[in-house]
Amino acid sequence: MSQLSLTRRETVLALLSGVATAAAAPALAQQAEWRQSYDSGARNAVQRSSTPMLSSESLQATEQAIVAYRDLAARGGWPQVQLPDRMSVGAKGPGVVALRRRLIITGDLDAAAGDSNVYDSYVEAGVRRFQARVGLSTTGAINRSTIVALNVPIDRRIRQLETNVVRLRSWSGNLGQRYVVANIPAAMVETVENGHVATRHAAGVGKIDRQSPLLQTKIPEINFNPTWTVPASIIRKDLIPKMRKEPNYLTENKIRIISQSGAEISPASVNWNSDEATRYTFRQDPGGDFNSLGFVRINIPSPHGVYMHDTPSKGIFGDDYRFVSSGCMRVQNVRDYIAWLLKNTPGWDRAKIDEVIQSGQRINARIADPVPCYWVYVTAWATPDGGVQFRDDIYNKDGLGPAPVAALQGDQDI
Template sequence: MTKDLNKTVRTVSRRGFIAAAAGAVALPKLAAAQSAVDALINTPGRGKWDEQFDAVTSRAQAAVSSNQPILSPNAPMNIMQAMAEYQRINANGGWPEVHPNVPLQFGVYDPSVRQLRQRLIVSGDLPQEAGISDSYDSYVQGAVRRFQARHGLAETGYIDEYTLKALNVSAAVRLAQLETNLTRVEDLGSDLGQRYVLVNIPAAYCEAVEDNAVALRNVAIVGRPSRPTPLLNSKIFEIIFNPPWTVPRSIIQKDIMPLMREDPNYLVDNKIRLYDNKGQEVDPLTVDWNAEKAPNLTFRQDPGPNSAMASTKINFHNKHAVYMHDTPSQSLFNDILRFESSGCVRIENVRDLDVWLLKNTPGWNRQKIEETIHAGISTPVNLADPVPNHFVYITAWSTKDGIVQFRDDIYNLDGAPELALQTTTGIE
């Protein structure tokens, strides 16, 4: 009963705050703004817009990254402030869709750039003084990069397929997305620990947080939609350097069985050994790889830089048998679509995270970690102070400086199909 009452009070307070904020600050009507811009555009002798603005100033980017964690103590209030802004945007007609006649990139002069400028001005990515014209100048290029950074897209400065899709998600849908994620953030609470690790699945990155500030932010690779990374709360208790990899049953059935039918040397080439329930090694040639079910054997890959987990495995208790780890395929971290694993989380620059996790464990500084990895011997290390670990699903959030970030709803949990903009497949 008390929980229900608290939730009701919380909802009423949230609505009251947003309503008050929406009434306190009035967004200029789009028609009035357009009229002022039109007057500026029609000034005699104006010339082209890209000739009127200082190139260095127009390329200046508002910082999108922040050392504030996604789940800072102020996270709910930050999202509510963003919701108030998006309510004002919707009350003023939202933003226009962009339908380009030509590829939109720097140097293009086309009427469809007007739609793009209007769209970026309304969302706050393009300064209003940049005006409305047909020119894709350096102001527009900078604004597109800022928009891309806020949406987790490649900061190319031109309109690619995913940028166009993100631009054309309506302001009403974005407002609903913020509302959905406010509920998630409130339900998670703010007591995550003085030091903790957070993996935000839709953003595909990992934050190491200490004293409510991000100490490290590492790019990650998370589960594909067909094999999603689970939501969980646990504690990191162990790091294994040079870990052997025991292949999960699901990967044996779905991936290794078909691979062995195509290439009988796959296991040997990848240094994966088979063991029976007595610990005796089994020759792969004695297994029927055309059988419907995988053999009841343990598949274990030898440690090494080319193993599936490379230098590091980070363990935490959970019923899903997932963990965080290194990978030999470092180039995958450069991809925007980083939804490729079978549920576990691969971490870029994982040794930096190792150092941070072991900072309170005597004898395990950076030099010791590097020496241990170089030795190539599997070495488990227990953390002196286990570190809380949280896997969360946050597709929209904001920081105290008012920069709102959105990510694709890769697992289709937000309830709006237009938010699942990017899909990918792959094998872990």
């Protein structure tokens, strides 16, 4: 192999693994640095980018990633790997060799790791890096979701990047000094300040048949300890069928039925085998342990009637598949999120936030400088310090056919 060919190959690997900067020479220098420190395990931790997804740096890195992936495709791309459904540290066999080679091709594992048939800590670290780049839980162990992602053809990945670079260009202008980006297919929220990611939050977003909308707005207000008025669509699709099976559901979940006159009526007086319930208002009492909005609702003016909020079902944030809502967005670590939103609002430090939540009182906090908020749909992007990222096209907006969904949707509560 010629020296020129080797250099191009290393440049591709550097771009794919997220250790490259804009120029090829620094990329190669960092790749060399990786090799020097490889035996010490210094790079076993998964990198997390501080570069905003919607930024000129991300756009440039994505354009470079397209070049890198095309170059890799011209060299044969990557093979399909046949692996056991479960594999982790200590496993042995030809499948481990195939996995090593697959991870090396995309720069998630350094070639210095060799062709050993033992699933060691270096393979585990490479799997973690790959999982982080495709939005899976970074367990470092092989499962069905990881295998599906490993076997997405390179041609599809290139088309994803080409489709999404157009979206990134449309957001490459000045979005504000402080802003929020909710990337729906990634089920992830970023807060951005002065060109850097301040906080990241896993999110629960709309189901395939109840999609979260694309929008551009500002966040003006936080509602603490809110009540929840059940939307008409949820009354029809979820609540009525639930009451037919579980007559005590409303009472157990502290949801009151309010008539048009404002009087509270008993669930037992409603004919649940008809559409009578659609004529009433259903309102859930405040309470972070059971209220569907949790302790906090973040108002977002929009024609879609959606908003962001806390949730009592915090277990969803540990799932790979977080398309679970009826269009609104549930936010992990919501106290950190609203503390960032309110940081420039006098009298609303973290201690005050915790005090108000603990009080159980319904209190509204107006944000002194309403924060721009963008709900976007991006399934592929790159950052100079975080590698090339891919997510399932869960709403089929990329036009590439059904996404290789890496996890199945389970039953969700309303």
